[in-house]
Amino acid sequence: MIDFTVVIPARFASSRLPGKPLVDINGQTMIERVYRQALKSAASQVVVATDDTRIVDACQKFGAKACLTSKNHLSGTDRIYEVCQHLSLDSEHIVVNVQGDEPLIPPEVINQVAKNLHGHIHASCATLSTTIHSEDEFKDPNAVKVVSNQKGLALYFSRAPIPWPRATAGQWSELIAQRHIGIYAYRVSTLAQFVNLPPSTIEQLESLEQLRLLDNGLSIHVEPACEKVPLGIDTEHDLERIRKSLTE
Numbered sequence: 201m202i203d204f205t206v207v208i209p210a211r212f213a214s215s216r217l218p219g220k221p222l223v224d225i226n227g228q229t230m231i232e233r234v235y236r237q238a239l240k241s242a243a244s245q246v247v248v249a250t251d252d253t254r255i256v257d258a259c260q261k262f263g264a265k266a267c268l269t270s271k272n273h274l275s276g277t278d279r280i281y282e283v284c285q286h287l288s289l290d291s292e293h294i295v296v297n298v299q300g301d302e303p304l305i306p307p308e309v310i311n312q313v314a315k316n317l318h319g320h321i322h323a324s325c326a327t328l329s330t331t332i333h334s335e336d337e338f339k340d341p342n343a344v345k346v347v348s349n350q351k352g353l354a355l356y357f358s359r360a361p362i363p364w365p366r367a368t369a370g371q372w373s374e375l376i377a378q379r380h381i382g383i384y385a386y387r388v389s390t391l392a393q394f395v396n397l398p399p400s401t402i403e404q405l406e407s408l409e410q411l412r413l414l415d416n417g418l419s420i421h422v423e424p425a426c427e428k429v430p431l432g433i434d435t436e437h438d439l440e441r442i443r444k445s446l447t448e
Contacts, residue, residue: 209276210300212252233303240307291389317385324418335372354420
């Protein structure tokens with residue numbers, strides 16, 4: 201059995217949906233729903249990493265373990281590494297980053313990404329992807345695309361439509377494009393390396409922190425998700441969509 205920890209970064213301040221982790225979704229806060237989905241995975245422990253005491257208090261009310269971290273972190277990955285230090289996790293221990301705004305995350309994909317990293321000892325990180333189903337999605341900068349090599353290692357992530365099918369002037373095809381799903385499995389040693397690397401130029405241009413790993417020669421294993429992963433919540437519209445789906 202693979203021993204791994206799930207850490208859920210949850211920041212109170214959200215530009216598009218303030219207080220997002222504590223919004224109500226049909227009787228439960230969003231962070232509680234994410235936490236309970238993660239508990240269904242094979243993780244040995246699930247921890248919420250937050251910079252706000254209001255989220256800590258809310259987690260304690262439904263029995264979740266929460267770690268109060270620094271407000272100065274620039275990314276959720278930095279916040280996760282602080283939790284690893286608090287928990288004194290071994291350098292080879294696997295940590296899965298489950299985004300705090302995905303209340304419908306399937307437990308099976310959490311297990312999948314941990315298993316993939318465990319089985320690919322030369323990869324620094326593991327993540328997942330899914331087929332893009334429309335040309336609008338292919339060209340949407342909010343839909344992050346990923347291209348991988350024949351060994352399943354990421355070549356590049358981009359908000360641009362990649363790979364660009366030159367012969368058809370960019371006409372989308374389900375056969376070529378993969379959308380990145382923002383779940384990651386790391387070894388603690390990789391997290392320690394990541395937080396000590398300066399942000400890279402391509403990372404800043406694309407606003408995609410996983411590019412810091414690629415830019416520094418670290419590999420990311422990518423596999424199609426074993427189950428459909430519903431989109432997370434970024435806006436009030438997304439929130440209403442999730443609320444409605446849970447009543448249907």
